[in-house]
Amino acid sequence: MTDGDRTLTRREALRAAVAVGGSAGLAACLNLESQPTETGEANRNTDPPDGTESAAELPNRQHAWTEFSRTDKHGNPVLARHHVLLLANYVDDGPVDDVDRKQAANAFRELEETYRWASDGLLFTVGYSPAYFDRYDEPLSESVDLPRPAALAPFEDPSFDTPDLLVHLASDRASAVLEAKQALFGELETANGSEVTETIDGIVELVDRRTGFIGPGLPAEHDDVNGVPDGAVSEDAPLFMGFKSGFVENQATENSVTITEGPFAGGTTQHLSLLRTELDQWYNQDSREQRVAKMFSATHAAEDLVEGVGDNLGDSSLVSETGVGDRVSDDAFEEGVVGHAQKLARARDEDGDPRLLRRDFATVDDGRTGVHFLSLQESIADFIQTRTAMNGTDVANVGGVGTKNNNGILQYITTVRRGNYLLPPRSKRSFPRPS
Amino acid sequence: MWPERDPTRRDFIATSGVALGMSVAGCATGDDAAGETETPSGAAPGGTEATPEGTDAGRENELPTATAQERPLVHIPAHQDGMRMVGMTEVGPYMVAMSYTLPHDFWVLAGQEKSYVRINDGQGLHLMATVWDPEYNQRIPLGSPPVEVRDAASGDSVAEKSLWPMLSQQMGPHFGDNVAFPDEGEYTVQLSFDPVSARQLGEYRGRFTDSVDAEFDLLFRTDITNNIRERFVDEAGQAGALEPMETNMKPNGSLPEVRALPGDHGGIVDGGAAKFVVQVLRKTPAGIDSSGPYLAVSARTPYNQYPLPFMGLRATVSSAGEEVREPLKAAIHPELGYHYGAPFPAIAMGDEVTLEVGAPPQIARHRGYQTAFLEFDDMTLTLGEQ
Numbered sequence: 001m002t003d004g005d006r007t008l009t010r011r012e013a014l015r016a017a018v019a020v021g022g023s024a025g026l027a028a029c030l031n032l033e034s035q036p037t038e039t040g041e042a043n044r045n046t047d048p049p050d051g052t053e054s055a056a057e058l059p060n061r062q063h064a065w066t067e068f069s070r071t072d073k074h075g076n077p078v079l080a081r082h083h084v085l086l087l088a089n090y091v092d093d094g095p096v097d098d099v100d101r102k103q104a105a106n107a108f109r110e111l112e113e114t115y116r117w118a119s120d121g122l123l124f125t126v127g128y129s130p131a132y133f134d135r136y137d138e139p140l141s142e143s144v145d146l147p148r149p150a151a152l153a154p155f156e157d158p159s160f161d162t163p164d165l166l167v168h169l170a171s172d173r174a175s176a177v178l179e180a181k182q183a184l185f186g187e188l189e190t191a192n193g194s195e196v197t198e199t200i201d202g203i204v205e206l207v208d209r210r211t212g213f214i215g216p217g218l219p220a221e222h223d224d225v226n227g228v229p230d231g232a233v234s235e236d237a238p239l240f241m242g243f244k245s246g247f248v249e250n251q252a253t254e255n256s257v258t259i260t261e262g263p264f265a266g267g268t269t270q271h272l273s274l275l276r277t278e279l280d281q282w283y284n285q286d287s288r289e290q291r292v293a294k295m296f297s298a299t300h301a302a303e304d305l306v307e308g309v310g311d312n313l314g315d316s317s318l319v320s321e322t323g324v325g326d327r328v329s330d331d332a333f334e335e336g337v338v339g340h341a342q343k344l345a346r347a348r349d350e351d352g353d354p355r356l357l358r359r360d361f362a363t364v365d366d367g368r369t370g371v372h373f374l375s376l377q378e379s380i381a382d383f384i385q386t387r388t389a390m391n392g393t394d395v396a397n398v399g400g401v402g403t404k405n406n407n408g409i410l411q412y413i414t415t416v417r418r419g420n421y422l423l424p425p426r427s428k429r430s431f432p433r434p435s
Numbered sequence: 436m437w438p439e440r441d442p443t444r445r446d447f448i449a450t451s452g453v454a455l456g457m458s459v460a461g462c463a464t465g466d467d468a469a470g471e472t473e474t475p476s477g478a479a480p481g482g483t484e485a486t487p488e489g490t491d492a493g494r495e496n497e498l499p500t501a502t503a504q505e506r507p508l509v510h511i512p513a514h515q516d517g518m519r520m521v522g523m524t525e526v527g528p529y530m531v532a533m534s535y536t537l538p539h540d541f542w543v544l545a546g547q548e549k550s551y552v553r554i555n556d557g558q559g560l561h562l563m564a565t566v567w568d569p570e571y572n573q574r575i576p577l578g579s580p581p582v583e584v585r586d587a588a589s590g591d592s593v594a595e596k597s598l599w600p601m602l603s604q605q606m607g608p609h610f611g612d613n614v615a616f617p618d619e620g621e622y623t624v625q626l627s628f629d630p631v632s633a634r635q636l637g638e639y640r641g642r643f644t645d646s647v648d649a650e651f652d653l654l655f656r657t658d659i660t661n662n663i664r665e666r667f668v669d670e671a672g673q674a675g676a677l678e679p680m681e682t683n684m685k686p687n688g689s690l691p692e693v694r695a696l697p698g699d700h701g702g703i704v705d706g707g708a709a710k711f712v713v714q715v716l717r718k719t720p721a722g723i724d725s726s727g728p729y730l731a732v733s734a735r736t737p738y739n740q741y742p743l744p745f746m747g748l749r750a751t752v753s754s755a756g757e758e759v760r761e762p763l764k765a766a767i768h769p770e771l772g773y774h775y776g777a778p779f780p781a782i783a784m785g786d787e788v789t790l791e792v793g794a795p796p797q798i799a800r801h802r803g804y805q806t807a808f809l810e811f812d813d814m815t816l817t818l819g820e821q
Binding site: 154155157226227276278280281284285286287289290293294298301332333334335336337368393396397398399400401402403404405406411412414 | 543547548552577581595597599600629632633634646745749762765793795796797
C-alpha cells in the first residue's frame with residue numbers, strides 16, 4: 001500500500017485502511033493481515049476466532065471488556081488497538097417500533113456470533129443520547145444521569161453531538177472494525193467467514209464515522225499529519241503526547257462505573273469528546289522536564305519519576321503515592337506549574353477511587369492529531385466533576401499558573417465536540433425504552 | 436555596524452496597512468545567531484526547537500561580549516529588529532494589536548525550569564498580540580490566547596497553537612510565538628481571548644469575563660520581512676534595557692509611575708533584579724469582599740517598568756506584635772494596573788512588610804530578561820520609611 005510516493009509500513013497501512021473505511025479499506029486490511037509479519041502484529045495471519053454462539057455466555061454489561069482484553073506486564077488492561085465510532089440516527093420520528101427494535105437486536109447479536117467477544121475478535125458498545133430519549137413521551141428513568149452535552153470550561157466552545165446512537169467498535173484487528181461496520185450496515189454478504197443476514201440497514205442513517213488507534217508505535221507512525229514535529233513522538237508512545245495513560249490504579253473499575261439501580265442497572269454512561277492536540281510547542285519548545293511537570297507534576301519532574309513514556313511507573317501514575325493531588329494549590333504558588341494527572345487525582349469518589357474508566361484513543365481524522373476522549377462513568381456528573389478538576393480553574397490565578405499557562409496540558413488541547421450517551425445493559429441494547 | 440535605516444515609504448505601502456519601522460529586542464542574525472543556524476533534522480522550517488540551557492547548543496547562544504556570569508541580570512541584548520503592524524481592532528473590552536517581526540529565540544518557564552527555544556531555518560515570523568484596555572490604557576498581560584493561521588485562499592490551517600505570554604524589552608508584555616509560513620501570500624490570523632483569570636478590581640470589576648475573538652489579514656512576503664530594520668546595539672550586555680517601542684499602540688506596556696499609583700506609598704524593595712512597589716489603599720477596591728485596607732504590590736522590571744505576571748507572591752505584615760501572612764493574588768485595576776494584592780484589615784504605615792516569592796514570574800522571556808526575575812530572597816521594608 002502506498003501513500004503518494006511513499007511506501008507505508010504495515011502498521012501505518014492498517015491504520016490508514018481503518019481511516020479510509022469502505023470496501024477498499026477492508027480489502028487492504030485483509031490483504032495486509034494475511035501477510036506474515038516480523039513484528040508479530042498479534043498473529044493476524046491466522047483467521048480471526050469465531051464468534052459466541054450462545055448469548056448467555058456473554059456478560060450483561062456491554063462495557064465488560066477488561067476480562068476479554070490483554071493486560072500488560074504490570075496488570076494494566078490494554079485497550080484494543082483499532083477503533084471506529086459510528087454516529088447514527090433512527091430514520092423515523094417518534095418512538096421506535098418493535099419490529100425495528102427486533103431487527104437491530106438481531107444485527108447486534110449476529111456481530112457477536114461472527115466475532116469472538118475479545119480484543120482480538122471484536123468488542124463493541126451501543127449507546128443512546130439524550131436526543132434519542134426525547135422521542136418518547138415518558139422521561140428517562142431518574143436512575144440515569146444523562147444530561148445534554150454542555151461546555152465544561154469557561155475557555156471551551158465545543159459543538160455538540162446529538163445523534164440517536166453511538167456504536168463503538170474496537171479490535172486489535174483493523175479488518176474487524178471495518179468489516180463489522182460494513183456487516184452492520186448490510187454492505188457485505190459475509191463477514192469473518194459467516195453469512196451476514198441481520199443488519200440495521202434501513203432503520204438507521206449514519207451521520208458520522210470517526211476512527212482512531214492506541215498502542216505503542218501507532219502514533220509515531222502517523223506523525224506525518226499537520227502539526228506533528230517529525231520524529232518527535234517516541235516510538236513507544238501509545239498516544240500522541242508521548243506518555244502512557246490508563247494505569248489501573250488511576251482508572252475506575254467496570255464495577256464502579258456500572259449503574260446499580262433502576263431499569264438500566266448493569267449499564268453505564270459514556271462521554272465522547274473530540275480533543276485536538278497541538279504538539280509543536282509541546283515537543284519543540286517545552287523541555288522533557290517541563291512536559292513531565294505538565295503531564296504529571298513538578299514532583300514527578302524533579303524526582304525523575306517518569307522514564308520514557310512512563311512504562312516504569314507500573315500500574316500507577318504515582319499521583320496518590322506522592323501525595324501531589326493534595327498539593328495542587330501549593331505547587332501552583334511555589335512551583336509555578338501543576339500537572340494534568342496531579343489535578344485529576346482530586347477527582348476521586350467517596351471511597352477515594354477515580355470516577356472515570358478511560359477508553360480514549362488517538363486519531364488523525366481530518367488530517368490533524370487529536371484524541372477521541374471516550375470515558376465510562378456511573379453518571380455524567382462524574383465526568384463533569386473530573387473535567388472540572390482538570391480545568392484547574394481554582395488555581396488559574398494562583399502563583400505561576402494561569403487559565404492555561406502551566407495549568408497541566410490545557411495549553412495544548414482544544415475541545416472540539418462533546419456528546420453524552422447511555423450504554424444500557426446488553427439485554428436492552430437495542431433501542432431501549434426510557435424506563 | 437549597520438547604519439540605522441528609517442522605514443521607507445515602500446515599507447508602508449508594502450504592508451498595506453499601518454506599518455511602523457520600530458524596533459524590537461533580539462533577533463536571529465549576526466553574532467549570537469552563529470550557534471543557532473544548525474537546524475536539527477526534522478525541525479519544522481521557520482519553527483522553533485527547545486534546547487536545554489547548559490548544553491553546548493544553549494551556551495553558544497550567549498552573547499560574545501560577556502559571559503552569563505558577568506552579565507547583569509537585566510541587560511541590553513545584542514541587537515534589535517523592526518516590527519510590522521498587521522492591524523489593530525477593538526473587540527469586547529479589549530484593544531488588540533497584531534504585529535510581527537523576524538522569528539525570535541526565547542525562553543519558556545515551568546517553575547525554575549527554563550527551556551531555550553531556538554530559531555529554526557526556514558521562512559517564518561514571530562507573531563505578537565498586544566492587548567490592552569482602551570479606557571484606562573492598562574495592558575492585560577495574562578492569557579495564552581489560541582491563534583489559528585489559515586491560508587486566505589484555500590482556508591488550510593498553517594498553524595494552530597496558544598501564544599505564550601511573553602516579555603520583551605521593547606514590546607513589553609505581549610503574547611507571541613514563532614510561526615512557519617509555507618509560502619508567500621495572504622493569510623488570516625484568528626485570535627481568541629479567554630476570560631481573564633486575575634481579580635478584576637474597581638472599575639474593572641466583571642469587565643473581562645467573556646471570551647472574544649479577533650481576526651486579522653496578514654500578508655506574508657519575504658521582501659517585506661527582509662526589510663524589517665535591524666541594528667546591532669553598542670551597549671550589548673551592559674546593564675539596562677532597550678527603550679519601550681514607540682508605536683501607535685497605547686499604552687507602551689509600562690506600569691503607571693510610582694507617584695501616579697493610588698493609595699499611600701509604602702516604599703520600594705528590590706529582588707531578583709525586579710522592583711516591588713508597595714502601596715496601601717485605605718479601602719479595598721470593589722471586587723473583593725472586604726472594607727478594610729488593601730496591600731498592593733506592583734512588581735515590575737527595572738528601567739521599563741513592565742509588569743511581572745504569573746508569580747507566587749506572599750506578604751507577611753507585622754503590626755504591633757501581630758503577624759499576618761497571606762498570599763497576594765494577581766489583580767488588574769484601572770489605576771494600579773496589573774499587581775498583586777490582598778486585604779490586610781490592620782495594616783498601617785510603620786508596619787513591617789516582608790515579601791516572599793514562590794514561583795518566579797512564569798512568563799516567557801525574550802533576550803535581555805532570560806536571566807532575571809528567577810531567584811528572589813525575602814524582601815523586608817517598613818511602610819512609609821523610604
